[in-house]
Amino acid sequence: MTAALRVESLRVRLGERLALDGVDLTVGAGEMVGLIGPNGAGKTTLLRAVLGLLPVESGQVLIGGEPVARSRRMIGYVPQRHEFAWDFPVTVAGAVLTGRTRAIGWLRRPRSADREAVDEALARAGLTDLRDRPVGQLSGGQRQRVLVARALASRPAVLLLDEPFTGVDVPTQELLTDLVARPRADGTALLMTTHDLPAAAATCDRLCLLNQRVVAEGPTAELRDPAVWLRAFGVTSSDQLLTVLGVPK
């Protein structure tokens, strides 16, 4: 399998604190990897470093074998919902179109290819009927779908999702999983941070337990060693955690 996203010995410092210390991670085309870890483990930092939003102390990020600085357009990003200005006067279609602002280019208007990409992303997200609705009038689950559609509109090779399952109900979680199934089948690599371990275990091909470094990584079914989870989450009495995950004690 080709590595759509490859993170090599990535070390990132936030102020004085070493947030990521030698992180190695690959996500293959069509693969979905869940990034798991306690608060402060560096999950969001890793996403931000991959996006080129944070200075990297050492190591590198490769997208399709190219350094990330040259291949940014191949990344789609679905931020947490509160990052988006939902009170801005823009329609669903208009918001999704901003996913192509860079592709359209300076001083240019959207071309038919851009409109097609937006229509396709709207259709995949089940938002076609809502395309002319102002984003301020959407429900939480619909907003999450707008963010995914915006990312899909740039037809990314790598899709990063930051806590997509937080604060949405179970039907919306299922819809989101269905939503990324198509691009996943088309070869898009997905990397998702989440607190929702059962959802991650159910949807991801592989899990990566992160706590400053990669504590453990592998297909969900293989992460059966309780010690790995205890180390990643820094807990001692972990009955509940392990029960939820179905890890044998």
Add this chain to the structure above:
Amino acid sequence: MIEILAEPWQHVFMQRAFTVAMLASVVCAVVGSFVVLRGMAFIGDAVAHAVFPGVAVGYVLGANLAIGGAIAGVVTALTISVVSQNRRLKEDAVIGVFFAFAFGLGIVLISTQGTYTGDLASFLFGQILGLSDGDVITVAVVGAVLIAATLLLRKELVTVSLDRETAAASGLPVFWLDTALYVMVTLAIVISLQAVGNILVLALLITPAAAARMLTERLGVMMLLAAGIGVACAVTGLYVSYYYNLASGGLIVLALTAVFAGCWLAAPRYGLLGRRRQRARPLAAT
């Protein structure tokens, strides 16, 4: 009636006043729409005050006041933009520091001149009845450039306004787009100073856009409505000023505020009354 409307236009100074007031209203409405949507009103305030020392320097040196003001405003906008990158300080604190400094500096500079109070008054409250043809041309040219810039950068400005992180991740130069917007706000303020003065210029920038926001969910419509509201209020203010010999800048702001209050109360969907009506029949909304 037609006579009443036509009479002020017989005077050249009123023709210039109408032209500048309307142009400034349109420019402020278009740029101000972004100011309102991004919650940048305080920056507008800061820049309006920061223009003051530049105007004062221009006055002391006998140079063009608008150019002095533009330079000072842009320098302040850039400084705020750079200093606020330091996340330890909230942007509003940085702005508070700089605009008080700039205004203080301006007062000191003006006080070195003998005719202190008269010039200060014309700067603070506008001098729309004392405009030259050169002033009119400057406002028209700068205004046209600003509107063109806003429309050309609209797609990028919307993208950044919606979500800075994702915009930056996609490779858009977020810092420079912010800076461009600050500079555009500054220039809009400088060309509007003569119409309503330093203290009231914020109303031209914020109030029409805020009123228009109550009426629509589309950015383009919001800009058009804001421009219409601004022009109507500027013209109304000037007529009342002409016939009743009252301060034109203040009248324009009062007219704008009245329209805003009307929108706030009676806007169909988002106004106070509209919201109450919707609450009375909650199922109709969904």
